[in-house]
Amino acid sequence: MTLSDRSSLSRREYVRSLVAAGGVSALAACLDAVDGDGASGATDVPTGTDDPDSLPERQHAWNDALSSDDDGNVALPEHHVLVALSLVDHPDETSRETVERAFETLERAYEWSNEGLVFTIGYTPSYFERFDDPVPDSVDLPEPAALTDRESPTFDEFDALFHLASDRPSVVLEAEEGLFGECETVNDVSVETGLSDVFERLEDDRRTGFVGDGLPAERTDVDGVPDSVPEEAPFFMGFRSGFRESQATEDRVTITEGPFAGGTTQHVSSMDIQLEVWFDQENHYQRVSKMFSPEHAEREMVGDHGERLGATSELSDERIEATEADARERGVVGHAQKAARARENGDPLLLRRDFNTVDDGPGLHFVSLQREISEFVRVREAMTGADLDVPFANNGIRHYIFIDRRGNALIPPRSLRSLPPANPTRRT
């Protein structure tokens, strides 16, 4: 992949394009861009720990380590990479050891935080098929499937998905290159064993992206991203997301039974977003109606990009229950009110760690954690709203979303993260 011409892009834009490109030359260019930029400062990256036991047993325990916004919502790191991996040989003790040492190297090199690095490794149904035993019943990990008749996604059929996230673009690049590429050190910690002998990195399935106030609006150079993306918006569709009260807790998404207790399941879907129509054809009132609810629009509850909302999307029980009536009586329903219908006793089932992308035009990599994949499917059904008496174009944001891929994975607890057998109670 050729690197972008630096002269034509803002610095932030340039380093994001380097993350998307990946590879050691991108890393070199990235360090160069950051270091050579005295003012915005290449400060030292905080280092990690030599004591693996000091880290949480849950790989997906990111929230306590991440920063929060003023309203107490968890702020995801700005830069994300999803690395698709294919196993070279059947796992054995040697390769397990190699993988574990590689991950511990990253944990020594980088603080478990936005400023350092957070990551997870998840294993797909394809990975577990190689074992004699099936995955235990305490884990709900079906093969991915199309969830509406309107999509025909590609499915993730590789073995493992490595999700890296940091506020620093050079960190995600360096960590990835340290394990799979040509970097000999990561944050000055030498990499003794990389993962290249164990995993093959699938370049075509590598995905990248970003999240954060103002980042989407900087992508207007990309085909399909209109100039009208709001300056302040953290997401492409122009509104804040990830409100604390719309997110499941880490406890809620954690598997509680069986050998993989402490783990979670991950669904990743990748989609195109039709932003030109969203911003240039609809008005703000219609966008709020379709993203939140028609009442949010009527009562001006959202503000330009969600700044009037605090830690919640202001979805009262009443508004969620009104979804069906809104469909009929108002001819439009909101994405948020629809999806909230799947809450259990008021609690959301999904912990979303999604981020926008321009890998292939504007889009979203929707990363969702939940105790069971079937819970994701249930929320998605509520979001689809096939039961609602509303025309497609006014059924939330479905008119703007085009699903390209789906994949399911099990993110084991940290103690089982390195090439786990399908049923760890019976080592095979």
Place this chain on the structure above:
Amino acid sequence: MQEHDTIDRRTVIRLGAATGLLAAAGCLELGGNGEDPDEDTGESTEDDDVTVAPELVEVDDPPAAVYLPTHREAMRMLEPIEAGEFVLAPMLSYPHPFWVIAGGGTDDEVERVDPDDGRGVHMMFTLWDAETGIVLPADEGAQIRVFRDGESVGSPRSPWAMISQGMGFHFGDNVPLPEDGTYTVEVTIPSISTTRTGALEGRLTESRTATFEFVYDDEFRHEVVDGVEYFDEEYWGRPGAIGPMDHGEHGDGHGEHGDDGHGEHGDDGHDEHGDDDHDEHGDDGHDEHGDDDHDHHVPYSALPRVEEYPGTLLVGPTSDSVPEETEDLPRSGDAAMLATVFESGFRLADGDERYLLVSPRTPYNRVPLADMSLSVTVERDGEVVGESTLEQTLDGEYDLHYGASIADIEPGDSVTITIESPPQVARHQGYETAFLEMPPVEFVLEDR
């Protein structure tokens, strides 16, 4: 097929070649700054005076009703494509404004969509059922993907369900194009989830994909820009509608059968002639004018005429005659509201109940008004004896309508149809001010 020669021509607005067209209407040209050279190839796209669209002439302060627009668009018709049980006919015109709606009819809920000023097309297709010829007025989320040399152009899009006077119900959107060239379009038609009955029952359940190609170049632009017909200014904004375009031509304005606008321009009272001569569902010959030799036929989404609905037609409480034409039906937001009660034993009714069929349509061209929410209240001696929502249904015989089985209804009952939400379909010029504020319509079931 109607013999349109029998029409009383004195009462027909013939907006076509016979009407003095405005000469030398201006054009929109691309400025020299709207284009960026193609950096990959070093080619710079010539940006000297490319005329993308004709001048937009609009009606000042149009009435809150169906009105005659200033012009008829020209378009390029492509070969219809069969895709499983579906057939779709792609059509291309120049980018132009339309209106999208999400909710009621307030200003906030309706938005005018203006095309950007670069190259592009208004891409449309009419979708129908191959077996019955019925145009399918159902927004199920079709998808369009545009490619050039195997690379995708822009993001995928879901075209809007739309109505226009000349085209009837169709799907469309303004699609920007980066430069001149050959484009490939992949259209994905999802299965139809709207309730289907009669000849449509259990059918149209398979999603299908169809592909077509077109060339965007000077020739195309000349064709659609020069082909625009501006009507004489005296007609602009009057209540009325232009007739269905002759789908066999390049939209060059023949075939103005005057099914519209009778009595809409001062000399009313001529209701005695059949006001329609356009074809129904493609099952009878299209209005051939003898001067087109096209070999593909695109149906126009006209609902059946009033007389084709059996049962007892409901009439307004003060009506002294039974409406014979769509134009004579009670209106709400200028939509003509046909409501009829079938005798028991009708195939769509439950058990031995009667069936109320409500068929809202545009007043002149009988275009179905889809994606409304309707409910009915039946009253007798001031007491409510029945209430129900009406289900949007696609029937092989009666096409799009809203229906409910009614257990208890008698002659003399008052029947109120309430429009909970107006048709959630996008509109072209001439329809954007109608079908928004839609008050309830009162009817009486007469003893006939």
